[in-house]
Amino acid sequence: MTTPRARYPHRHLLGIEALDRTEILSILDAAESFFDVSRRSVRKVPTLRGKTVINLFYEPSTRTRTSFELAGKRLSADVINISVSTSSAVKGETLLDTVKNLEAMCPDVLVLRHQASGAPHYVASRTKAAVVNAGDGTHEHPTQALLDAFTIRRRKGRLEGLVVAICGDVLHSRVARSNALLLRKMGATVRFAGPRTLLPPAAESLGAEVHDRLEPALEGADVVMMLRVQRERLAGTFLPSTREYSRKFGLNEARLALAAPDAIVMHPGPMNRGVEIDPLVADGSRSVILDQVEAGVAVRMAVLWMLATEAEGEPTAGA
Ligand SMILES: N[C@@H](CC(=O)O)C(=O)O
Numbered sequence: 001m002t003t004p005r006a007r008y009p010h011r012h013l014l015g016i017e018a019l020d021r022t023e024i025l026s027i028l029d030a031a032e033s034f035f036d037v038s039r040r041s042v043r044k045v046p047t048l049r050g051k052t053v054i055n056l057f058y059e060p061s062t063r064t065r066t067s068f069e070l071a072g073k074r075l076s077a078d079v080i081n082i083s084v085s086t087s088s089a090v091k092g093e094t095l096l097d098t099v100k101n102l103e104a105m106c107p108d109v110l111v112l113r114h115q116a117s118g119a120p121h122y123v124a125s126r127t128k129a130a131v132v133n134a135g136d137g138t139h140e141h142p143t144q145a146l147l148d149a150f151t152i153r154r155r156k157g158r159l160e161g162l163v164v165a166i167c168g169d170v171l172h173s174r175v176a177r178s179n180a181l182l183l184r185k186m187g188a189t190v191r192f193a194g195p196r197t198l199l200p201p202a203a204e205s206l207g208a209e210v211h212d213r214l215e216p217a218l219e220g221a222d223v224v225m226m227l228r229v230q231r232e233r234l235a236g237t238f239l240p241s242t243r244e245y246s247r248k249f250g251l252n253e254a255r256l257a258l259a260a261p262d263a264i265v266m267h268p269g270p271m272n273r274g275v276e277i278d279p280l281v282a283d284g285s286r287s288v289i290l291d292q293v294e295a296g297v298a299v300r301m302a303v304l305w306m307l308a309t310e311a312e313g314e315p316t317a318g319a
């Protein structure tokens with residue numbers, strides 16, 4: 001297996017905001033080279049033998065935590081998972097104390113999900129380990145945007161010039177924010193759509209068109225990305241009722257017909273079936289939702305490889 005030489009001059013992966021186009025392409029190309037190993041079409045590789053990855057998750061996760069674990073294991077790293085509900089955080093230990101204690105065990109990479117926006121940035125400036133943001137509050141989820149870009153590029157052959165509609169609870173979505181940043185850097189057009197109460201006030205600053213109805217955003221779109229209503233972050237009444245939300249903002253087959261004939265449907269998961277997406281669409285022939293999950297392992301392999309080998313100079317993968 002050969003992996004392209006990486007161009008990734010950062011010590012951490014905290015957000016898409018700090019990456020340029022070449023660095024994004026570098027990660028996507030490295031992920032391509034790891035794809036066969038990630039799918040187990042090829043035996044695992046010894047690239048990160050002797051390295052340690054710690055997954056520290058303060059919020060629930062199925063896809064991100066599992067795929068970081070698999071990614072590390074397929075690269076032969078030692079991977080430790082810490083679920084905060086069974087850690088000493090429940091006894092009152094602070095985030096920084098937890099990180100300092102983990103650091104004493106010499107991890108190379110710390111993968112952190114936290115409910116506070118900015119938590120990975122705070123930790124990154126206080127630890128020797130490379131930090132990966134696995135989702136911080138309503139801020140960023142960079143590896144999700146990278147795996148989404150990987151999935152789109154595989155299906156469409158490019159990112160540049162595509163029209164991507166990102167629909168639903170944009171306000172609370174770190175996925176929407178990271179995707180908008182990445183897609184704009186790669187030359188795609190981004191449209192946000194959702195009820196006014198779930199659209200961020202500064203959406204235009206992300207370079208996105210903003211619509212308070214789904215239909216104009218879907219018109220001719222190449223990619224339709226639906227978002228979950230993040231009830232855990234709703235601090236008040238943002239929605240009249242789930243039924244009305246689904247009637248006005250749910251993606252069904254009739255609405256999907258407004259998009260380009262070869263449009264693909266995405267969702268970062270977890271889905272609320274029957275709320276933001278009709279099961280017929282979620283399981284339909286245009287859905288690439290499980291391809292996104294599959295891509296997550298290859299993309300996270302690329303990210304771990306770049307960060308864990310960064311200290312040793314320009315990385316080239318072992319095989
Ligand atoms: N799983 C994604 C999206 C979601 O939860 O709706 C996240 O953690 O941001």
Ligand SMILES: NC(=O)OP(=O)(O)O
Binds near residue numbers: 060061063135269
């Ligand atoms: N897409 C995503 O981040 O899923 P999880 O919350 O299950 O990790």
